[in-house]
Amino acid sequence: MSTPALVLVGFLLFCLGIFGVLARRNFIVVLLSIELIFAGAGLNFVAFSDLWQNLTGQVFTVFLIAVAAGEAAVGLGLLIALYRVKHTANVDEARELKG
């Protein structure tokens, strides 16, 4: 597959992730959509790393996976805190900074 096609697939993953963040109400699905955004960015890094035969893109993908792991830990902590206070995972219920 040529690099522009791969970049296009990365764009598609990125845009679907943004749509999921904006349009879904379930907090878990919002977190999963953020993972889709990360995946789109990572695919672009690896595609250009393959094009230019430069390993920096792959190293950045490793960093990106580390950042995604941290995001998952904090996001699930927030999810459980929200569920404890509001007994829901609907993002629209969380309107106040303090429960």
Place this chain on the structure above:
Amino acid sequence: MTVFSILLAAVIVACALGVVFARSPITAAVSLLVGFLGLAVLYLALHAEFVAAVQVLVYAGGIMVLYLFGIMLVDNQVLRLTRQVHFQAWPAFVLVLALFLWMGHRLYHSEYAALPGGRPAATATADAESSESPSPAADNTRRIAKVLYGDFLYPFEAASILLLVAVVGGVFLAKKEV
């Protein structure tokens, strides 16, 4: 090879659609898992063996299990019966479509559209030299290690601090009395 990668890309995009449009969060998470495995195979095809292994181990093995635990702690019937899609879905769709078309337009008019997967001549010779090594996958890992612990040593340490802070923060947020 090309047919295989196009099929793989189709599977990845279908799984991404499944994540965004699935009714049950479990379906979304499993769909994302399959998409990540497909992405790992695509990384293998792009000669990024180490990243593919990390993708399977950390994403498919670690993060997705964490998400499934989170779903099972939180999920209930009430959640599934509420309207899944927000009223702002249509404006969001228009916005995202505009973003995608703009990015595709920029890609189409960039220098990368001109070269159909072809590489510059200098890197092609470098590629031929590196192909003499016995195992390309091991070579990829060794070269990544040299870059990661050479040029990117300080970012690597910063990433470890970030992970530590994130895990402590996650525990602090999830604990009983904040």
